[in-house]
Amino acid sequence: MTAAAQMLTVRVPLADRKPRGGRKLILTPGGMAPRGTTAPDTTLVKALARAFRWRRMLETGRYGTIDELAAAEKINSSYVSRLLRLTLLAPGIVEAILDGRQAEGVTLPGLMGPFSVEWGRQS
Template sequence: MTRAKAVPETVTVHIPFRLVKRGGRKEIQLPDGASGHSKMDNTLIKALARAFRWKRMLESGEFVTIAELAEREGIAPSYMTRVLRLTLLAPDIVDAILNGQQDMRLTSARLLEPLPINWTRQIELFD
């Protein structure tokens, strides 16, 4: 009978990276040629969270109109309607944003513009 080689208790992994300060924040900078996930866009993530929260508040009957909810939130109703359109995004696009893997052209300013309702056409815009 052959004995298996012992498994070490500790494994050391070396990952080359640098911490860089940008605008008061620390970011991880990978070496040239290293692949990594795109940076998470906190502005987009926050806009998505707001949109789905506001949609839930309207659908639950907590607020009857967008104007009423906008007043409570202290924002313009026109802005709220633009943000609420994010709830109509294709699930693939929402997942990409939440995972930090969205196309660089997919910005909050671009998403607040009118987009096609058809999910396939939305995805084609950013492929």
């Protein structure tokens, strides 16, 4: 029996609007307000969107390697590799980030840094 590969597609439709004061306001589809009491971390949401876009480019064969992708995007391949790890987050965590409900302290620098040794240990 062969296991079929599964692919998860995350689409994040965003529209930038400038209200008074020059700050950017992100509107969700249909103008719905995000769930929860806090606004999503836009840096983290953009990083997720970029990571899933890059993964799709690799999976469809547009680029054969991370190095080719990094050269095309004119960025460091190490950065691409670290950002691609975001595509491995559990769907519930991705949804929480998109809704602005992620755990306190969940930031892009924290997710791109080395993982804790404790994560690899089984209890």
